Each structure stands twice: as structure tokens, then as C-alpha cells.
Amino acid sequence: VKLYDDVFTNLNLDVTIRINNRKILAGIAEVFGMNDRFVDFTIALDKLDKVGVEGVVAEMQRRAFDDNSCDGVRSLLNKKNSASEILEELKVLLASSDEGKEGLNELDFVLENVKNLGLKTATIQFDMTLARGLNYYTGAIFEVAANNVAIGSIGGGGRYDDLTGVFGLQNMSGIG
Numbered sequence: 001v002k003l004y005d006d007v008f009t010n011l012n013l014d015v016t017i018r019i020n021n022r023k024i025l026a027g028i029a030e031v032f033g034m035n036d037r038f039v040d041f042t043i044a045l046d047k048l049d050k051v052g053v054e055g056v057v058a059e060m061q062r063r064a065f066d067d068n069s070c071d072g073v074r075s076l077l078n079k080k081n082s083a084s085e086i087l088e089e090l091k092v093l094l095a096s097s098d099e100g101k102e103g104l105n106e107l108d109f110v111l112e113n114v115k116n117l118g119l120k121t122a123t124i125q126f127d128m129t130l131a132r133g134l135n136y137y138t139g140a141i142f143e144v145a146a147n148n149v150a151i152g153s154i155g156g157g158g159r160y161d162d163l164t165g166v167f168g169l170q171n172m173s174g175i176g
Contacts, residue, residue: 014147015154016123020130021107021140024090027100028128031093032072034065041065042131045073049129053077076128083126090128110140123147 025042029035044059051059056077057070076093079086087104094100107126114124122144130141143156 014123015144016125016147017142017144018125018127018130019107019110019140019142020127021103023099023103024094024107024128025103025131027094027097027103028073028076028090030097030100032069034069037063037065041069041073045129046131048077086128087126106140 025045026035026038029038029041034041040063041060044056044063044065047059048056053074057074060070060073079089081089087107090100091104094104111124111126127143130143141156143153145153
């Protein structure tokens with residue numbers, strides 16, 4: 001992140017790095033009884049910026065999610081609190097999900113360490129709706145958007161465990 005901040009500074013780019021954790025989304029799915037429908041849930045969630053909360057709920061209904069799941073996700077997405085307040089609420093919501101708690105702990109670790117870097121142009125934001133690459137990312141997920149240039153995302157990636165195994169290099173974790 002520090003290296004990228006230096007690059008963004010040299011390019012005179014003000015950026016926001018949105019971050020989430022796959023394990024948090026898995027915990028949300030577990031709590032709302034959707035863990036066997038994780039992919040369908042994240043496909044619906046990923047459309048939030050295009051269709052809004054009710055559009056996500058409509059997509060979930062179209063995919064035959066039950067009312068309890070839809071109402072839980074609607075309630076969560078309608079929160080207008082700050083990212084830090086939502087993280088605190090997620091700690092309560094995910095108290096019964098070991099995977100969700102693990103994701104929150106990993107995210108806390110990342111956010112705390114990034115805060116200590118003293119970034120010049122990059123701002124880190126938690127975004128619970130960031131749901132990209134979840135078929136191979138196993139931990140942190142991130143997306144970079146330029147604030148002073150209207151071009152959308154300029155980068156993204158995430159944490160993966162053993163993705164290199166498909167190429168014959170076993171037990172190699174990474175981020176990219």
C-alpha cells in the first residue's frame with residue numbers, strides 16, 4: 001500500500017482503496033442462513049452500486065432466497081452509519097460465526113497497520129459490499145478508484161491461498 005501511495009502521489013492521483021474480507025461476507029451469509037448459497041448472495045450484493053438496496057433484495061428474491069435472508073440483508077445494507085460503526089455492528093452480528101469473526105480480525109489487522117503508514121494520497125475505506133473474485137480470493141479483497149479522475153476502478157485484487165496450485169506450485173499464498 002505504501003508503494004502504491006508513492007506512485008499515486010507522483011501521478012498526482014487522489015485514490016480511495018475500498019477493502020473487505022471474503023470471510024466477513026461468508027459470515028454474513030452464515031448468520032442469515034445463506035451459507036449454501038454464498039455465490040448467489042455475492043452476485044446479488046455485487047450489483048448494489050448499479051441497482052440499489054431494493055434491487056439487491058429483488059435479485060435475491062428472483063434467486064429464491066427466503067424472506068428472513070432478504071430482510072436481514074436489506075437491514076444491513078440500509079444502515080447509514082460510518083464504516084467504523086458498521087464494523088462494530090458486524091462484530092455483534094457475526095459473534096456466532098467463527099469465519100466471520102476471523103475475517104473481522106484480519107480486516108482490523110490490515111486497517112490498523114495501514115493507518116500507521118501515514119499515507120499521503122490514498123484513503124482506505126471498509127466496504128462491506130465489495131464482492132469481487134470470491135471464487136479464488138480467500139481473505140482480503142480490495143479495489144482502487146481515482147477520486148479526481150472519473151474513470152471508475154483503476155485496480156483491484158485480493159488475498160488468495162494456494163491459487164498457484166493450479167500451475168503446479170503448491171502451498172504458495174499471495175496477494176495480487
